[in-house]
Amino acid sequence: MTVYLIRRLMQSALVVLAMTVILFLGVYAIGDPIEILISPDADQIERERAIAALGLDRPLWEQYFTFLGNALQGDLGRSFVFNEPALKLILQKMPATLELALAATVFAIILGLPLGLIAGLKPDAIYSRVIMATSILGFSLPTFWVGLMLIMVFAVQLGWLPSTGRGPTAEFLGVQWSFLTTDGLRYLIMPALNLSLFKISLVIRLTRAGVRETVLMDYVKFARAKGLSPNRVIFVHVLKNILIPVVTVTALEFGSTIAFSVVTESIFAWPGMGKLIIDSIYVLDRPVIVAYLMIIVFMFIILNFTVDVLYSVLDPRVRLQDQKA
Amino acid sequence: MSEQPTIEVRNLRTHFFTKAGVVKAVDDVSFSVGKGRILGLVGESGSGKSVTGFSIMGLVDPPGRVAGGEILFQGRDLAKLSEEEMRKIRGARIAMIFQDPMMTLNPVLRIDTQMIETVLAHDKVSEAEARKRARAALVQVGIPSPDERLKAYPHQFSGGMRQRVAIAIALLHKPELIIADEPTTALDVTIQGQILFEVQKLCRESGTSLIWITHDLSVVAGLADEICVMYASRIVEKGTVDEVLDHPLHPYTRGLIGSVPSRNVRGRPLAQIPGMTPSLLNLPPGCAFRARCPRASEACLVEPEMTAPLPNREVRCFHPHLETVAA
The missing domain is CATH 1.10.3720.10 (MetI-like)
Known part of the structure; x- marks a missing residue:
């Protein structure tokens, strides 16, 4: 039973890992949140500041690993809208x-x-x-x-x-x-x-x-x-x-x-x-x-x-x- | 035969009312079993022998039902009893053992649960008392370390052990009659021998009557006192085991005995009955065995009645093999 449990847990961990990749790619492939979050009449500097603040200026893989590292510590990111975890x-x-x-x-x-x-x-x-x-x-x-x-x-x-x-x-x-x-x-x-x-x-x-x-x-x-x-x-x-x-x-x-x-x-x-x-x-x-x-x-x-x-x-x-x- | 038989079946008819028509699975079957006697009910698959057993138990499932005849158990007609009265008899006075021991025990219930519930279904006793009886029954059928086995699940038993448990359950209330529906067919030959021996011994000791349903003549030969041969829903031959097996009167019985491989000479093709059992849905008129019978004649176009050409022998045939008896 113990061996079985350990095997099941490892399988589960792999599933979770695979899901993070799929989710991250999937969600980040659609739409641009900046367009919705920032008022249309904001200037270029404001735009870029907002993008940097949300971490969206960095390459995708870097964003992913940041997310993964945080996730391991129980932090799944902060809401763009409510600015809360x-x-x-x-x-x-x-x-x-x-x-x-x-x-x-x-x-x-x-x-x-x-x-x-x-x-x-x-x-x-x-x-x-x-x-x-x-x-x-x-x-x-x-x-x-x-x-x-x-x-x-x-x-x-x-x-x-x-x-x-x-x-x-x-x-x-x-x-x-x-x-x-x-x-x-x-x-x-x-x-x-x-x-x-x-x-x-x-x-x-x-x-x-x-x-x-x-x-x-x-x-x-x-x-x-x-x-x-x-x-x-x-x-x-x-x-x-x-x-x-x-x-x-x-x-x-x-x-x-x-x-x-x-x-x-x-x-x-x-x-x-x-x-x-x-x-x-x-x-x-x-x-x-x-x-x-x-x-x-x-x-x-x-x-x-x-x-x-x-x-x-x-x-x-x-x-x-x-x-x- | 001054003593009342344990069970007497008279002109039993069990029919299945299907959409395709009425299937007469049991048609005009009569026999009786005396106290402590063993009756072998022999026939091919689909000859109606199992349905006869279920009819006695009152366990024929719709669309089938007992359409006629009497089932006199110690003088009471079981066919007329209500479901609740019948329930009180099932398992207590008449018990049944099924063919496939792998399927008869509920896989998700422990052996003790399945045995104790049987005791409690008929007797108002404490659970501890019921457990004691269950344990005793397991000992009786030769199951080692019964206390441990009571707590086990069916899948932890071998086929032979499961059949012993099923027999132990049948014995719990010391029934007057046990109906055994091919209980050894699914087992190894050695286990089969052990089970036969046990059952025979238990019947002798307790005076229990037994109806042993089988297609295997060699099993019946060593076990039964009397034998009924069934073909296409009817009994075609009846008599004591020795008489029927040594001097079969009906051509079908003769064919059955001839089909047992050990009786043939090595090297020659095995003997067989030509053709196959007819469909019960539209039986041709006359003798049902006609098409496969070497002795068939014009006379066989009429349904033969049960006759007694010899004392204590009955046969349903116009051309019985009387010459073998005369010799």
Whole structure:
């Protein structure tokens, strides 16, 4: 297990390094932040002073290595716009996004798993067909449109839920959270539901496919032949086996949920990282863009790692392979 | 036969209602097994022998269902029981052992979990008591260091060991009847021998009746008391093991025995039954074996009934090999 961990860590370090090169080149190849940051009527001397201050006059490779050296010390550069460390800016916005993504994941599991189970156990029933048809909608309807429709129905027409912002928050572990206040929860429901729509559909389909495959297995028939109650067969013998793919995908999807919460955050004016990155892209605030993307890369690596560990908890066969490695 | 048989199957019909038509997987099957007796149910793949076993267990999956007949277990008709009443019998009074030991144990649950849940499904005992019983069952089937093995997962066992665990699970409630669906087919010959020996011993000791489903005549020869040969959903021949194997009456049984390689002379092409099993979806009228039978005649265009040409022998054929018995 230790050897395996070390190997995984080294692989991860290489991935991060490769990503810094790609990100840096990619971001620095597009647009000129100077054009946006400096007023058009600034003179040549002012321009050059600004360029030098931002370090944009030096060759690309030198900029890259400066960035890399700073990054190793935990400094991902200063925002051109806010003149604050980019990392700090993003970390300030992170709890809001994390909260949104977590709520979306919780929705996906508490709605997706039971619906998928029902659809998998009685594939021919009418309600199962309805569930599956709806899940196709969840896959194919664009997030922004669904978001707007939710606002139309629940905020404008019915007036049940607030449409924008985060609402009142309460402090926990030094961070502000919406879900700790009842009013904050009302603000959280719609954006979270909107963000989780795709994930709910995904979990439904995964669960259904898993159930349909697992119920045909000999060990399920054997479990029934042992005289176990139907509940025990479904919730222990079947469910524990299908949890493996569901956990993997849900955890990996958590990364994409955070990365792509941009749309939902924009529509519901949720003050998270997604909104920050959109604003930063508009003004070509390179350090913030790079820092944001680096954080996303880190998050995916950590998630993958967590999934591997979770896997070995759920599937004893994986544990044995680890011992051999 | 004054004593009531443990199980008596009468005119069992299990049909699968598929989109392509009705598949009669089990058609008019009758047999009975007395207390402590071993019945060998022999036939090729798809002859309906496994479905017969699942029908008794009440585990035929849709679109299949028991369409007719009676399954009398100690006088009670299992086909008429509710799902919950049937659940109480499954695993407690009638247990089943499956073909592939690699697939019968749930890969993500520990052996102790899978054994204890079986005890608790039928008896209200403490978990410690259930564990004690599970341990005793493992000892009974000859698994060394049972305490350690209880905490293991199925993938840490060999195929033979897994089958022993499956047998131990079947024995937990000391059932009156065990249905074994080709339990040794997936195992090495040496392990097969050990398992056969164990099962035979356990049945003798506890008076458990056994239905041993197999396609392997050599397994049945040493194990069973009686034998039923199935072909295309029907029983074609029935009798004691020695009688049937030494003097087969049905041409199909004869062909099966002739196909066992060791009985052929070295150097000559191996004997085989020509043709293949017919599709159950549209069986031609008359005897299902007609097209492959060397003795077929016009008479075989009519479905033959089960007849008893000799005492204690039954055969479904117009032209049984009676001459071998006379000799």
